[in-house]
Amino acid sequence: MGRNLALNAADEGIAVAGYDLGQPAVDAILAEASGEQRVFATTSLDDFLTALPTPRAILVMVPSGPAVDAVITSLKPHLTGGDLLIDGGNSHYTDTARRQAELEAEGLHFMGMGVSGGEEGARHGPSLMPGGPKDAYERVRPTLEAIAAKVDGDPCVTHLGPGGSGHYVKMVHNGIEYGLMQLLAEAYDVLHRGVGLDDDALAARFSTWNDGPLQSFLVEISAAILRQKDDLPAPEAPENAAPAEGRLIDRILDKAKQKGTGKWTSQDALDLGVPIPTIDAAVAARYVSAQKATRERIADTLADPDLALDPGLEDRLEDALLAAFLVTYAQGFSMLAEASREYEWDLVPNDVARIWRGGCIIRAAMLEPFRSAFEADPDLPTLLLAPEVSDQLSATREALGEVVAAAARAGIPVPALSASLAYLDSMRSARVSANMIQAQRDFFGAHTYERTDREGTFHTEWDETVR
Numbered sequence: 001m002g003r004n005l006a007l008n009a010a011d012e013g014i015a016v017a018g019y020d021l022g023q024p025a026v027d028a029i030l031a032e033a034s035g036e037q038r039v040f041a042t043t044s045l046d047d048f049l050t051a052l053p054t055p056r057a058i059l060v061m062v063p064s065g066p067a068v069d070a071v072i073t074s075l076k077p078h079l080t081g082g083d084l085l086i087d088g089g090n091s092h093y094t095d096t097a098r099r100q101a102e103l104e105a106e107g108l109h110f111m112g113m114g115v116s117g118g119e120e121g122a123r124h125g126p127s128l129m130p131g132g133p134k135d136a137y138e139r140v141r142p143t144l145e146a147i148a149a150k151v152d153g154d155p156c157v158t159h160l161g162p163g164g165s166g167h168y169v170k171m172v173h174n175g176i177e178y179g180l181m182q183l184l185a186e187a188y189d190v191l192h193r194g195v196g197l198d199d200d201a202l203a204a205r206f207s208t209w210n211d212g213p214l215q216s217f218l219v220e221i222s223a224a225i226l227r228q229k230d231d232l233p234a235p236e237a238p239e240n241a242a243p244a245e246g247r248l249i250d251r252i253l254d255k256a257k258q259k260g261t262g263k264w265t266s267q268d269a270l271d272l273g274v275p276i277p278t279i280d281a282a283v284a285a286r287y288v289s290a291q292k293a294t295r296e297r298i299a300d301t302l303a304d305p306d307l308a309l310d311p312g313l314e315d316r317l318e319d320a321l322l323a324a325f326l327v328t329y330a331q332g333f334s335m336l337a338e339a340s341r342e343y344e345w346d347l348v349p350n351d352v353a354r355i356w357r358g359g360c361i362i363r364a365a366m367l368e369p370f371r372s373a374f375e376a377d378p379d380l381p382t383l384l385l386a387p388e389v390s391d392q393l394s395a396t397r398e399a400l401g402e403v404v405a406a407a408a409r410a411g412i413p414v415p416a417l418s419a420s421l422a423y424l425d426s427m428r429s430a431r432v433s434a435n436m437i438q439a440q441r442d443f444f445g446a447h448t449y450e451r452t453d454r455e456g457t458f459h460t461e462w463d464e465t466v467r
Contacts, residue, residue, distance in 0.1 A: 001115065002020075002059070003018070005059065005122045007039070012147060015039075015040075016037075018041040019042060019043070019045060026041040045075075054080065055080070055084065057084045058075065060085060061089060061115075065091075068091055068099070069099070076103075081107040082108075083108050084108070084109040084110070086110075086112075086140070087099070088113050090174070092167070093163070096112030104133075110132060111133065111166065112167040114171075116170065116360035116362075117359045125156070127149055127157070127355050127356055127360030128148050128359075130144065131163060132162065144157045145157055149360075151354075154354065156359045158355055160348075161345035161346055163343070165340075165345040172332050172336055175265030175266070176279065176329060176331075177218075179278040179416060180218050180325060182278075182281065182415070183324045183328065184218060186407075187321055190309065190317065190412055191205065194407065194410055195309050195310075196308070197314070202226045207223040210223060213366065214364075216364030216365065217361060218362070225249055227247070228248045231243050254292065256286045257290075265279055265283075265335070266283050272338045273338075275331070276332070278331055279331060281415040281416045282416050285416065307410050308410065309406055309407070313402070316399040317399075323392070323397055326392060326393060328416075328420065329370065330384050333370070333383055334382050336349065350371055350374035369386070382427075384424075384427055397421075397425075400424070401421055443460075
């Protein structure tokens with residue numbers, strides 16, 4: 001990522017200096033840089049710092065956690081007042097706020113910046129989510145705008161707010177990413193194991209979806225994944241044998257890994273009291289997938305239901321996915337709105353939707369109407385109230401219910417689709433079942449309750465005969 005961001009900047013005519021402890025990394029960037037690019041790379045910290053104009057601006061691209069603190073510790077004795085460090089990794093927003101406070105006390109600037117787009121995006125245009133001091137951002141704004149992805153000429157970067165707000169927005173971005181990925185995996189499972197589509201038909205279906213309202217990077221790569229042939233021979237084949245027949249997807253183990261940003265999103269949503277059940281379900285699904293050996297033992301014990309589904313369900317999945325996608329984005333934006341209030345960041349949802357339209361992993365056609373909705377009403381409490389979103393959900397909710405019900409009957413797990421349906425039905429219900437919960441709490445713990453017919457807080461001496 002760091003090498004590709006540096007080469008991206010060099011493509012824009014910006015002089016770049018790079019520093020790495022390993023000579024192979026230095027050799028790699030120098031080998032890839034063209035003769036026209038002004039790229040300098042070294043394993044010498046002194047040579048690196050000397051090459052930078054003062055006050056310096058240094059982008060740190062290392063794994064989150066102790067590695068970031070280690071880099072800061074190694075650089076700090078060599079920095080002078082006004083120098084700026086930018087952490088471009090997936091750091092937790094509280095760590096970013098702590099580092100900023102510590103460095104500002106020593107006359108140094110610090111920013112946390114989310115970077116999304118993977119290695120390819122870093123090379124040709126990522127979505128950038130910087131937060132921290134506004135004056136520090138302005139110093140590097142021309143460079144960040146130059147390397148960011150562009151949508152209709154508009155760079156996918158903006159100053160989001162103070163403190164750890166940039167890394168927080170990236171965290172929620174990743175939580176939405178978890179949700180969308182799980183939804184697409186469930187759609188694949190329904191069509192593959194349930195309806196019985198082969199990989200060619202699946203790839204064609206995903207490609208068709210990508211030509212419609214579901215158009216997005218994740219749908220596009222899912223179609224490409226389904227077309228990818230295996231490039232390795234069968235395990236028992238002789239050395240130098242031809243690749244095995246078949247698609248790679250069918251030989252990939254069903255155990256998904258994670259780096260923790262989805263879990264952080266769920267944890268902070270709980271602290272804020274914001275429901276994000278689709279994202280929560282996606283995080284939990286990865287933990288379930290990791291229990292491969294246990295799942296196999298249970299599968300040998302519990303009878304399999306009939307996995308066969310009505311082929312007609314294939315035509316309902318696009319609408320079901322559209323509803324679930326809309327709900328997932330709505331959960332993420334609601335979480336950002338509450339975090340902005342709680343942490344006093346003044347996040348602008350229109351800006352977030354705008355910079356997510358290009359470069360990032362969750363870029364999708366539907367982000368443009370989200371941006372327009374927030375532009376029309378900056379105080380919109382939820383995307384579910386945006387007229388275009390509301391109309392789409394009204395038209396697609398039935399399909400989501402049909403898919404979830406059919407999958408449940410067939411025994412195909414669809415936790416994220418189910419959570420999306422439950423969230424949508426709960427949020428569109430003027431009355432839910434919490435009155436029973438309030439009564440239960442008052443019965444066993446005298447926690448009191450409120451009434452529908454008068455103001456105030458009440459407690460009842462409930463029927464003692466059941467105790």
